[in-house]
Amino acid sequence: DVKVTQSSRYLVKRTGEKVFLECVQDMDHENMFWYRQDPGLGLRLIYFSYDVKMKEKGDIPEGYSVSREKKERFSLILESASTNQTSMYLCASSLQGRYEQYFGPGTRLTVT
């Protein structure tokens, strides 16, 4: 079974802090994704990576950056957290050429 893990289930940060969310997958997937999930808005893609050091902006990249130095790990960075970034963050991965995405358990981030 594919396993996608995220570094924290719950996180509380202060406005202006730099925040790192880590995601690791163990199935050698080429593609990795970061989404945020908000009530009534569903899942919105923040960033996508299709290979090590390769990234592509999603629908809502403003205020976020990403890093993929190793194939199994994809990090989401909030350079200066703001209260409107309070949300559930979901990481997913998929094989190149395949559309089925496998999700981690999510990180619920609260910015105060």
Place this chain on the structure above:
Amino acid sequence: AQSVTQPDIHITVSEGASLELRCNYSYGATPYLFWYVQSPGQGLQLLLKYFSGDTLVQGIKGFEAEFKRSQSSFNLRKPSVHWSDAAEYFCAVGHPNFGNEKLTFGTGTRLTIIP
């Protein structure tokens, strides 16, 4: 641009009753279609998928979905729901024209089961 509509924000069903969750997509070609389920506090789990062929697809946990090209729909069904089916359900679409195996998700339908 492609879009996915789940017209029902919240559905309440009695345990043992049948269930149908609606999903409509807007795209010129037939996309790849998915249903995911999210239990409270959890990530998303793939229930089933459709790429081509037989328009009735079977998934896990006793769910099935039917692709209807004429209605641009991919509705999820279950003949008899269990209390453990209470969750949020997301429909998603993908297509090679979207670029890089990305999916577009609907806004979700929350399912409540009453005894």
